[in-house]
Amino acid sequence: MTTALTVTADRTKFLRLALAADAVVTGVNGLVYLAFAAPVSDLLGPGAGLLREIGTFLLVYGVAVGLLATRRAISPAATKAVIALNIIWTLGSVAAVVTGVAGLTTVGAIWTIAQALVVGVFAELQITGLRKTRSN
DSSP: OOOOOOOOOHHHHHHHHHHHHHHHHHHHHHHHHTHHHHHHHHHHOOOOOHHHHHHHHOOOOOOOOHHHHHHOOHHHHHHHHHHHHHHHHHHHHHHHHHHHHTTOHHHHHHHHHHHHHHHHHHHHHHHHHHHHOOOO
């Protein structure tokens, strides 16, 4: 059974900031993909329809991560799920570039690797933040 963290705000501050930053960056990215799917498609390579699907996912995911960051008690299980999804996203992004499955342009491949690095950093920050909530 998983229980929510019931520690002082000081011990969750780093984790909250890591989750909130992830939520904002992810949500903005999702909004851009939704609002500008056609021109972003021309720049990055994947079709506009795929970018809208990705944008929808990112927007919903960003809102969910943002809500987690605002909880009075942050669930370790939910935080671990965010970390796992961020790692999966990072690995999937690299795989998309390596395999060419997404039809990325050169700019799209560079963008995909850059955002994979950012998401990987968010995962690492969240791991660190979760550890800080448990330290004495």
